[in-house]
Amino acid sequence: MELSPTVAEPKVTIIVVPRERFSCTRQSLESIYEHTQIPFNLVYVDGNSPAKVQHYLEEQAQEKGFEIIRTDYYLSPNQARNLGLSHVKTKYLVFFDNDVIVSPGWLHQLVQCAEQTNATVVGPLMCQEQPLHEIVHCAGGESHVWVDKTGKRRFREKMYLQGKRVEDVRDRLQRTQTELAEFHCVLVRREIFEKIGLLDQAMLNTKEHLDFCMSVVQAGGTVYFEPDCIVTYVPGPPLDLTDLHYYMLRWSDDWTLNSLNRLRQKWNLSEDSYFTCKYKKLGWRRYGTIIAPLARRLTLGLGSNLVARAIAYFEHFFNRYLTDHHANQQLQLEQTQPPTHPPQPTVSTQG
Numbered sequence: 001m002e003l004s005p006t007v008a009e010p011k012v013t014i015i016v017v018p019r020e021r022f023s024c025t026r027q028s029l030e031s032i033y034e035h036t037q038i039p040f041n042l043v044y045v046d047g048n049s050p051a052k053v054q055h056y057l058e059e060q061a062q063e064k065g066f067e068i069i070r071t072d073y074y075l076s077p078n079q080a081r082n083l084g085l086s087h088v089k090t091k092y093l094v095f096f097d098n099d100v101i102v103s104p105g106w107l108h109q110l111v112q113c114a115e116q117t118n119a120t121v122v123g124p125l126m127c128q129e130q131p132l133h134e135i136v137h138c139a140g141g142e143s144h145v146w147v148d149k150t151g152k153r154r155f156r157e158k159m160y161l162q163g164k165r166v167e168d169v170r171d172r173l174q175r176t177q178t179e180l181a182e183f184h185c186v187l188v189r190r191e192i193f194e195k196i197g198l199l200d201q202a203m204l205n206t207k208e209h210l211d212f213c214m215s216v217v218q219a220g221g222t223v224y225f226e227p228d229c230i231v232t233y234v235p236g237p238p239l240d241l242t243d244l245h246y247y248m249l250r251w252s253d254d255w256t257l258n259s260l261n262r263l264r265q266k267w268n269l270s271e272d273s274y275f276t277c278k279y280k281k282l283g284w285r286r287y288g289t290i291i292a293p294l295a296r297r298l299t300l301g302l303g304s305n306l307v308a309r310a311i312a313y314f315e316h317f318f319n320r321y322l323t324d325h326h327a328n329q330q331l332q333l334e335q336t337q338p339p340t341h342p343p344q345p346t347v348s349t350q351g
Helices: 025-035 051-064 077-085 106-117 166-172 190-196 208-218 241-250 253-266 273-280 284-299 304-335
Strands: 012-017 041-047 067-071 092-097 100-102 121-128 136-138 141-147 153-159 176-178 185-189 223-233 346-349
Touching (some): 012 025, 012 077, 012 106, 025 100, 041 051, 051 067, 106 185, 106 223, 185 190, 190 208, 208 253
Parallel strands (some): 012 092, 041 067
Antiparallel strands (some): 067 346, 092 185, 100 223, 121 185, 176 223
């Protein structure tokens, strides 16, 4: 039986960060407080959410007593996670995206796995989309560098059981050591950051979880998969209009290319088919979530592919403008701060 929050001091701090939108904020936060029975601290990193969401978070922080770190500019995922990490004093922390919905007992299961196995990182049975907790997104996986016969260093990435129905695979899942856990929701032993440092903020929007897991293993840590913890991330669409700017920046071509280049250079990888396939798919999220649906509405479905390609052509230039504008904004913010410090967020402790 899980402990009441009044029984013991928290062992874990949940760090909630923006993933790609803000319109799932209420559902996600409410699921944490509904389905978490063990003590926890919560740090909510609010990276320039729209006014309605900002006010909701301020009200909830006042009511529930959690801490908000607010910035008036959009954050890359690792930038947000590092802001939250700087406020953690507990043994464990959970990186948690703001579009994740949990199930009863989720946090207890993650902590129990870490305690019983001495794991550095524990990932849940991660599901995707709605209905909740029905379709597997990731049940552990592979993330490592291998060397081919010619001496080239290549990258291996594989998520296990993606797309399978939970009811079809649940009986054969068991706790196991693995190589891959995703940042949608992952428990981490805080002391590992004394060895690997902060999360790499040059990994702007993709593959940052792979870089993190490999860094943990390289430092002598372990990654475990815990199937008794089940959570679901709920991606868009639909998107509120107030989500669009951040979504387009979050999945921008520039951020993706920079992230892939950073991964390749950091781990001394060959620029092989793994990377060329990623290059060819640049912007696929924006195309599928924004451009294609817009083209269908404009044409009532007739000739929508041609219209979508035309929109995508012009959207490419607009996307470049968004990333350039954000980069200039970040540079200006850094210039207003002392040289050794990043732009300072607003921190408010409610309760």
